[in-house]
Amino acid sequence: MFSGLSAYTLTPMDHQQIDEMHYRQVLQRLVGAQVDSISVLGFTGSYAYLSENERRRVTDIAVEEAQSLPVIVGISAQETQTTLNLAAHAKHVGAAGLMLTPMSYQHLNDEEVFGLYQAIANAVELPLIVYGNPAATQYEFSDNLYAKIASLPHVCCIKIPGMPLSDEENHARITQLKALLPSHVTLGISGDPYGAAGLNAGCSTWFSQFGGVFPAQALAITRAAQQGYAVEAVQHSQTLEPIWSLYKQFGSGLRVMATAAEILELVKAPSLPEPLQALSGRDKQALAQLLSELKLR
Amino acid sequence: MFSGLSAYTLTPMDHQQIDEMHYRQVLQRLVGAQVDSISVLGFTGSYAYLSENERRRVTDIAVEEAQSLPVIVGISAQETQTTLNLAAHAKHVGAAGLMLTPMSYQHLNDEEVFGLYQAIANAVELPLIVYGNPAATQYEFSDNLYAKIASLPHVCCIKIPGMPLSDEENHARITQLKALLPSHVTLGISGDPYGAAGLNAGCSTWFSQFGGVFPAQALAITRAAQQGYAVEAVQHSQTLEPIWSLYKQFGSGLRVMATAAEILELVKAPSLPEPLQALSGRDKQALAQLLSELKLR
Numbered sequence: 001m002f003s004g005l006s007a008y009t010l011t012p013m014d015h016q017q018i019d020e021m022h023y024r025q026v027l028q029r030l031v032g033a034q035v036d037s038i039s040v041l042g043f044t045g046s047y048a049y050l051s052e053n054e055r056r057r058v059t060d061i062a063v064e065e066a067q068s069l070p071v072i073v074g075i076s077a078q079e080t081q082t083t084l085n086l087a088a089h090a091k092h093v094g095a096a097g098l099m100l101t102p103m104s105y106q107h108l109n110d111e112e113v114f115g116l117y118q119a120i121a122n123a124v125e126l127p128l129i130v131y132g133n134p135a136a137t138q139y140e141f142s143d144n145l146y147a148k149i150a151s152l153p154h155v156c157c158i159k160i161p162g163m164p165l166s167d168e169e170n171h172a173r174i175t176q177l178k179a180l181l182p183s184h185v186t187l188g189i190s191g192d193p194y195g196a197a198g199l200n201a202g203c204s205t206w207f208s209q210f211g212g213v214f215p216a217q218a219l220a221i222t223r224a225a226q227q228g229y230a231v232e233a234v235q236h237s238q239t240l241e242p243i244w245s246l247y248k249q250f251g252s253g254l255r256v257m258a259t260a261a262e263i264l265e266l267v268k269a270p271s272l273p274e275p276l277q278a279l280s281g282r283d284k285q286a287l288a289q290l291l292s293e294l295k296l297r
Numbered sequence: 298m299f300s301g302l303s304a305y306t307l308t309p310m311d312h313q314q315i316d317e318m319h320y321r322q323v324l325q326r327l328v329g330a331q332v333d334s335i336s337v338l339g340f341t342g343s344y345a346y347l348s349e350n351e352r353r354r355v356t357d358i359a360v361e362e363a364q365s366l367p368v369i370v371g372i373s374a375q376e377t378q379t380t381l382n383l384a385a386h387a388k389h390v391g392a393a394g395l396m397l398t399p400m401s402y403q404h405l406n407d408e409e410v411f412g413l414y415q416a417i418a419n420a421v422e423l424p425l426i427v428y429g430n431p432a433a434t435q436y437e438f439s440d441n442l443y444a445k446i447a448s449l450p451h452v453c454c455i456k457i458p459g460m461p462l463s464d465e466e467n468h469a470r471i472t473q474l475k476a477l478l479p480s481h482v483t484l485g486i487s488g489d490p491y492g493a494a495g496l497n498a499g500c501s502t503w504f505s506q507f508g509g510v511f512p513a514q515a516l517a518i519t520r521a522a523q524q525g526y527a528v529e530a531v532q533h534s535q536t537l538e539p540i541w542s543l544y545k546q547f548g549s550g551l552r553v554m555a556t557a558a559e560i561l562e563l564v565k566a567p568s569l570p571e572p573l574q575a576l577s578g579r580d581k582q583a584l585a586q587l588l589s590e591l592k593l594r
Contacts, residue, residue: 016378048402049376051349079346080571081313105345105400105433106573107548116572136402138435251404274377275413276403 004036007211008044012267027065033215041074049273070096101131121152162191170201193244196237199225301333304508305341309564324362330512338371346570367393398428418449459488467498490541493534496522
């Protein structure tokens with residue numbers, strides 16, 4: 001389910017309101033490229049910076065624009081009740097799946113995290129993707145908890161953080177994880193630099209920030225991996241190494257991909273919710289130059 | 298300004314709504330004990346789990362109940378616009394001060410953090426407490442940034458994280474920090490185990506979770522330190538070491554103090570916003586036993 005490339009959309013802002021016109025452009029570009037699914041309101045979609053009402057509106061627009069493409073909606077929130085509300089809304093308007101990471105200001109313990117997934121899985125009949133993002137949430141799933149949550153109803157996929165490992169280690173890790181999970185639960189990979197390697201190692205889906213702005217290039221990597229051209233997929237990804245370096249330099253892909261979208265005029269600058277700032281001045285010029293050199297347009 | 302004990306209030310929930318009746322009891326206990334100020338909607342007040350409207354309501358109730366005690370309102374939010382809205386509301390209803398920590402799902406950089414404080418300091422005429430909480434926000438202030446922010450209008454206090462250092466090191470650190478700040482900007486200490494030592498070392502204010510539930514005991518420690526009985530203040534704090542140990546065991550003071558308030562029937566269990574869970578079963582019984590042994594009631 002949701003295999004291949006799932007493109008994470010930015011949620012462009014205009015004076016601290018959702019810039020609906022440009023958000024539609026972001027979505028239309030993904031529909032034009034025919035990515036395999038669209039993931040909205042993830043980390044890249046600035047979900048944590050939007051109100052519950054804004055998130056409902058973003059969901060509505062995504063489902064409207066996506067045509068036949070499946071839309072996966074990020075429903076993470078500090079409090080369980082908001083997560084439940086967002087999940088119910090996503091189902092009501094026709095989303096194809098839900099994505100949930102255990103974000104919390106107070107670091108959660110294992111019982112609290114399981115309780116959260118249990119509450120959602122029991123309440124809403126929609127495929128649910130479990131999303132481990134220790135860098136943002138300060139919570140790291142144990143394999144045992146992955147397995148316990150994977151046995152809940154509707155859980156369809158575990159999205160794991162990128163693995164900076166060798167090919168052999170990646171294969172071993174994915175094989176080990178799959179052995180713990182019911183056979184209908186797939187694995188997804190996140191962290192753009194690790195997408196190609198993750199697909200090669202047996203993940204079904206690459207959830208990609210890069211793919212939200214540059215869907216054609218991300219699809220080329222994805223299709224290569226899916227068709228067994230493992231070396232070509234990794235080589236293609238490695239040509240983008242200067243982009244991945246900027247992710248590190250600026251603390252994540254969000255600021256870099258938002259700036260790239262501004263350079264492409266896919267969104268209007270400043271597009272990030274305050275206090276976040278995209279790249280500016282020389283940093284932005286350097287990125288524009290890099291996009292041109294890499295023929296990313 | 299706001300010197301002495303600033304007691305952090307819990308925000309008790311009842312079926313995921315604010316439990317106003319018990320929240321008023323929490324406030325009345327602090328008024329009865331005559332703490333020096335009341336800090337609402339901090340980490341302890343579960344601010345991150347409440348909607349903007351709920352936070353306005355909590356602010357209104359606190360100002361109503363506080364009588365002549367100054368109320369400091371936590372205005373931290375993911376997006377700057379919400380922070381601005383909450384600050385304006387707090388001023389409008391008569392709060393005495395604001396507290397702001399740079400919380401953000403995407404880790405902020407120094408420019409973004411300064412931009413956030415600048416936006417608030419320029420917009421709202423109310424004393425502003427700068428609150429560094431690296432454990433929760435994953436952002437650590439440099440001394441240079443403290444100094445730069447302290448020069449903004451209305452900034453009155455820098456609240457620093459607890460310092461697990463020797464007395465000499467504490468004194469040296471506080472002296473070093475004070476030298477960087479304008480003389481009207483004071484220092485506050487957080488982290489209950491380090492309150493007495495922080496006051497002894499020259500901090501003006503102890504912002505205390507413990508003081509929100511046990512104001513008389515926290516005041517005794519505070520007054521001892523303020524009157525120069527440094528050894529007695531630390532000794533009193535050390536008698537509470539079993540409580541501080543539970544903070545570590547359960548990942549922060551929030552779950553422990555919420556459970557203590559439930560045991561005292563100051564609030565009704567379960568009082569924390571889901572997915573957070575207070576202590577239960579044997580853990581709760583052990584805490585009840587400990588409170589009894591320590592004569593905390």
